[in-house]
Amino acid sequence: MEEEKMPDPSTMVEPTKFDLIIVGTGLPQSIIAAAASTVGKTVLHLDPNPFYGLHFSSLSPPDLSSFLTSQEDDANVIDDAISPTHGVENDVDYGVVSLSSHNLYSNVDISSHNFSPSSRFWLDVSGPRVLFSADSCIDLFLKSGVHHYLDFKPVDLCLIYDSHSHQFFTVPDSRNAIFKDHSLSLTDKLCLNKFFKLVQLHLSGDGDSGNVISPEDLESPFVLFLEKNKLPLKTKWFILYAIALADYDQEDLQASKHLLSTKDGIDRMAMYHSSIGRFPNAPGAMLYPMYGQGELPQAFCRRAAVKGSIYVLRMPVTTLLADKGSGLYRGVRLASGQDLFSQKLLIDPQYLVPQALASSRPDVLRGSCQNSCPRDMKKVARGICISTTSLKPDASNLLIVIPPR
């Protein structure tokens, strides 16, 4: 240990050897922390921030602004004091490799806001907004027991924006709702009903009725299949964007790699359908964690802590320690200067493991090796708008879908 950097005694972590060290409390890392500690592994879970969840957290508006802007700068080297030479340096006992992170956010623009001081709310940084009641992650909450720590709210209503008429339409969530919907013509309703029957028949099929939808149709884009079934424009939209939750413009047939196949589209409709009424107190298909998505990693971390994981927030890892001879991973050096050791290391994808260590033994650091080459980076434009009142006065939780076109 470096003599000149004696750690603050209050943040000396005890013990110093673990089965697994995890850096970052994002949702995937938190689930792994809970799983590993449940099977009896010793886990140390670290996060450089003063809050849980990393990119899966829910923050107050001022905290969100400062988090996004702090993450915005170019290749953020975590500890400037340590020279960011991307190679293995030799310490007294170990080869040390400094750990850096790459920025996930760019062009952050925060317009001036005027919140009343009484408003206490949190905004999700990223991560999924809503969860389908029948989703396998809900099964995981129930199986792992983290549902004891979580409060949910049902999504009361889903609205879809129609850019032609500049209006919001309610997404009907059942056949009954379709027939009550005054904005649909009778022909539309019949068409839609026929389509739902077809899908239901297909899904209930075991073997012999497997031909309800032909294999060619199942491989074709979902949008074409909807058109083939003569679904009216508006209906097509809400199936694509509000039920199947397609991310990309499905009507742009040129961008074929983003097109949802009929098979996937129908699976998503099935997910939507089986979500409705799964929980007696949630009438719709979707749930939302009451205090934001940030509760999810916290719940898994709490589970892990109950099973013995040690948690240290506000603790960046500056350096990875490697065995001098073999170059194998041995441990991490904390910002406090303390060295800690583990069999395995799991780090958030925002960190870059310098090639020197990663390539020395790719079998050891295979996961991290992928982190070091973020080649196929894509940018997603995101916006958060805060309205002073609910768009529908009678619904407190609603999902608004704005189709790409």
Added chain:
Amino acid sequence: MATIGHNNLNAKLVFVDSTSKISALIAFIVIIMVLLGDMGAGKSSVVLRFVKGQFLEFQESTIGAAFFSQTLAVNDATVKFEIWDTAGQERYHSLAPMYYRGAAAAIIVYDITSTESFSRAKKWVQELQKQGNPNMVMALAGNKSDLEERRSVLADEARTYAEENGLFFMETSAKTAQNVNEIFYEIAKKLPRAQMPQNTAGMVLVNQQGDAARASSCCS
């Protein structure tokens, strides 16, 4: 019934007197309570004294239990406390806000022989005021009152601080049991009797197959 995570208020017992008039309606309240404070201030000792009537001189740091529960009868209500354990997350000042967000009551514990634990207690009060439920009933407990000869936090100083911040204050000793039941009893009396408005209460997912069997032993 698994009612974890709810601030439930159910009319449970209706007492019918000789003239068959309903003379009393006793409320049954289940609340989540949290204990906050420095490592070694005695959070677990206070809980164990209250829940089990025990005291261990060398209480180990707690691992393995999600919560304890204990029921108290006050004048007009039966209050079941579900006391959530910090599971060691406070050890490196890394307690998740979810731990206290749904709590209806909190005891902030410090050690009267440690001024540092008192400053930490004040930080917890700030944190709760910022992040916690605004209607939370908060108590400040100066624990280890049996160690009078080593006292370094004056009772008056703590009382003044508590009054200024809307907490009530007691000095406790988990070792001698002094004021331990009293502080929980005071909290039970101060809890709001009205049900939380519907829109502030969330739903807890119920595992239809699994929970029914586990409901009777809900510590996990």
